[in-house]
Amino acid sequence: MHGPDFRHDLPSQTRQKQASIVVVDPSPLSLIATAGVMHSQGYDCICARTADSALEALQMGTQDLVLWDVADDAAAVLEAIDRMRTIQGYEQLSVVMVAESRWAGLEKKAEVMQVPTRCLFKPVDPNSLLAVVDHLLWMPSLVSAHRRRGSKPSRLGWVTL
Numbered sequence: 032m033h034g035p036d037f038r039h040d041l042p043s044q045t046r047q048k049q050a051s052i053v054v055v056d057p058s059p060l061s062l063i064a065t066a067g068v069m070h071s072q073g074y075d076c077i078c079a080r081t082a083d084s085a086l087e088a089l090q091m092g093t094q095d096l097v098l099w100d101v102a103d104d105a106a107a108v109l110e111a112i113d114r115m116r117t118i119q120g121y122e123q124l125s126v127v128m129v130a131e132s133r134w135a136g137l138e139k140k141a142e143v144m145q146v147p148t149r150c151l152f153k154p155v156d157p158n159s160l161l162a163v164v165d166h167l168l169w170m171p172s173l174v175s176a177h178r179r180r181g182s183k184p185s186r187l188g189w190v191t192l
């Protein structure tokens with residue numbers, strides 16, 4: 032009989048990206064799945080099912096990004112994000128929202144925010160989610176510079192320097 036194979040958890044097998052993400056989702060199954068995808072790529076994750084839990088997670092050390100499934104209440108999520116960004120040290124907290132197609136227009140609200148905020152619609156490909164997360168975590172100053180200049184990339188995902 033063989034024991035479980037934990038090789039995927041060895042440091043040599045996992046890319047360490049040195050970032051911590053708060054994953055918020057009221058659904059336990061999708062919360063675990065989303066956090067699992069992030070963890071498999073080397074991100075530390077704190078899971079939360081409510082806005083209050085997400086706010087508490089910010090007190091557990093420096094958090095670099097929030098990944099939030101808006102579920103049934105996009106307005107409450109936007110309000111909670113605003114509250115998070117009023118906490119000292121989290122004024123520039125990047126957020127990725129994941130929403131059902133019924134929340135069309137939410138991406139427009141995300142685009143006008145001063146701090147980098149993105150909205151993806153379900154179904155979300157894990158590789159696409161990771162690309163957006165990587166972009167927000169590792170190039171926030173580039174995103175902010177384009178916002179200040181008022182320019183938008185000519186092609187989705189591309190920036191002209």
